[in-house]
Amino acid sequence: MRAEFWHERWEKSEIGFHQPDFNTYMQKFIGRLELRKAAHVLVPLCGKSLDMLWLAEQGYRVTGIELSERAAKDFFAENKLSCEIVERGGMKIYRGVDIEIWCADFFAVNTTDSAEIDAVYDRAALVALPPEMRPSYTGQLTDLIRSGVAILLITLDYPQEEMKGPPFSVSPSEVQDLFQANFEIEYLWGEERLSAEPRFRKKGLTRMDEHVFILRKNGLPASKF
């Protein structure tokens, strides 16, 4: 998906992916990551997700990465959070007390920018990308995090021929293929979701499931060396 596609979605407020409530899988499963207080959670392709707010309310530090500056602006304005705007390495950062949104192409962020990441939360990020971009996404995530760091990943799975993404269908076996070389994969949950999402039935889907995984990067955590 090219940057212009997403900028246009934001310009036209065609953001059906934005959830008005906190994600229930995140709330249910984040504890399984066993994060320390004030852990630093990375939210790639974050949009203006309210989940960042919930994570901050739990005491975590949050960094979102998002192409659209409009999303960053809206996030702080709509949630009545103060922020400063700083520039670093050619990128604009909207910096609040415990939430930052980096206005950047996720694929262009480098490891020195993200040394302190303790966990990753992916809802509607991997599934926002077409098949040919997913290996690069997995590769970039792998480069950004240390061994031992875990990703809480939520995916959608539906007959791809019934709907043009995004969101795209990413099956559990594709998650396996994408991550198994560098991650230990724990399958946490799966359930039928079409009945709760009539907008997707209207688009022609006959089946849609959501799946939740914890992916932990292989190798010893840095602190054990």
Ligand SMILES: C[S@@+](CC[C@H](N)C(=O)[O-])C[C@H]1O[C@@H](n2cnc3c(N)ncnc32)[C@H](O)[C@@H]1O
């Ligand atoms: C489907 S939305 C999901 C947003 C958010 N995760 C949520 O749950 O609401 C995908 C978001 O990724 C952003 N995006 C797409 N490609 C990106 C990239 N290469 N780098 C950073 N953000 C990107 C889009 O602007 C869009 O806001």
